[in-house]
Amino acid sequence: MKKIWIYITLCSITLLWTACKKHDFAAGTLSPIIAVSDLRDLYKGSDVTLTKDNMVGASQIVGIVISNPDSGNVPKNMIVLQNFRRSVTRGVLLPLGDAAANYHSGDSLVVKVEGAMLKKVDGALQISGLTESDIQKVSSDNPVKMQQASSYAIKTNPGAYESTLVQIKSATISPAPKPDETFAGERYLVNGADSIIMHTEATANYADTKLPGSATVAGILIVGQHDGQPALSIWPRYGSDISETTKPVDPTGPGLGNGAVIITGYINDTKGADGNYEYFQFMATQTIDFEKTPMAVVTCTNAGTAAPNAGDAPGAGWATGGGRTYKFNLTSGVVNKGDFFYVGGSNKKINGPNSTDISTSKWIRAIAYVTNDGDGFGSMSAGLLPNSGNAGGIAIFEGTDVVETSVPLDVVFFGGTGKTTIYNATTNKGYRIPENDHYNPVDSTGAAQSFMFQGSNNYIFPHSTPADAGIFIKLGGSFDVANKKWITPRAHVYYTLSASSLIDEIEKGADATTLSN
Structure with missing residues (x-):
């Protein structure tokens, strides 16, 4: 009996010891490599000597060189090392003196950083104190992530x-x-x-x-x-x-002038999902070759939380970017006088998912804006135009160089009448407007009123209702081509589309825009 208890005791001790060993094994061995993102986080405003303690057991970094001394355009005596780890891309400078010229874009490096100094020089984070003996080149000509x-x-x-x-x-x-x-x-x-x-x-x-x-x-x-x-x-x-x-704009070249292109309709709330399905309809009042005479379309949205300048007027007007304005560059294609053409989401459907394909119509620019930023400014978005709340807008500009002072050739606004996020009279910031059928940059006394919601510039096409009905907003009027002015101002007609609607439904009819010679 005594032998049995001794055997049980020994087994228990063995099991306990094995359990402890399993725990130690599960803890694992600390990696000798620290991600560049984690290394950058060690800097808190003052120089840091890199040790295994503050790098959690690590002593090295790895990465791909993105600098190329042969190009002649690289900070002197610097290697720029980029690291992609845990789905995050981060970089850091490695000052190495003349030896930096030995490393080229695409080189894969292992760098011993233990004992080096993490510091900022002229605002740039770098690892100083390295020598060429601290660097091991593993391979060359590796792809570089952008x-x-x-x-x-x-x-x-x-x-x-x-x-x-x-x-x-x-x-x-x-x-x-x-x-x-x-x-x-x-x-x-x-x-x-x-x-x-x-x-x-x-x-x-x-x-x-x-x-x-x-x-x-x-x-x-x-x-x-x-x-x-x-x-x-x-x-x-x-x-x-x-x-x-x-090409740079020729300052002596003729300008197109207001009315060269007019906005004739839009759909901001397609049936079902809106992402990559919103589009805007335009009409050319003269022949335009966009390769020779580029233009830009910019949309805006002005919810109180939209940033930058959340809760306020846009700081750079139509050029604010971020979640406020989104730009499409029109740089190819030709439209003739009287042609309708389209700009908008990449799906090119008349009324959202599973509706008629209108890709054979005259599309000048389409972007998958759910996953892509705009041409020059504007952040990717599930929808470019609002379906409710504060007003949104559509503007078209001559040239692709849209800045705060740029004035569109034509513009329309639709939606709510809240002014706070559209015009700030104190800072004189907002969306500049041209002279068209509903807006004028000069009031009846000759005083300037350059912005939407300044002076008499208050015209808003109302939001369409009900939501998610697939309503195309026709902006019908009569435009005098010779004098570049509206004979009959644009009025809105809510045209409810079906999944099988055809392009003629939004381009023809008594409620469509017409040109007068």
């Missing part, structure tokens, strides 16, 4: 983009370049309500290339000094980082 971002997103959360490869879509070059000006030096990329500096060293292999009027620009986002202050700048790596260019 983040697409608006200048608004970058300014809102700069740490998410600092020292990473970013692309800014359809940005306007400012100041507007003269015909012979080149990339060398600094220019602003105007993108909605914000701008980013574009920096090009004189040694860059594209420095002597002539500047476009606007472009999609990729490059490394660098934090540095500009006029003595910390500033964000994008450093393109090669000439191929500059794409989707448009």
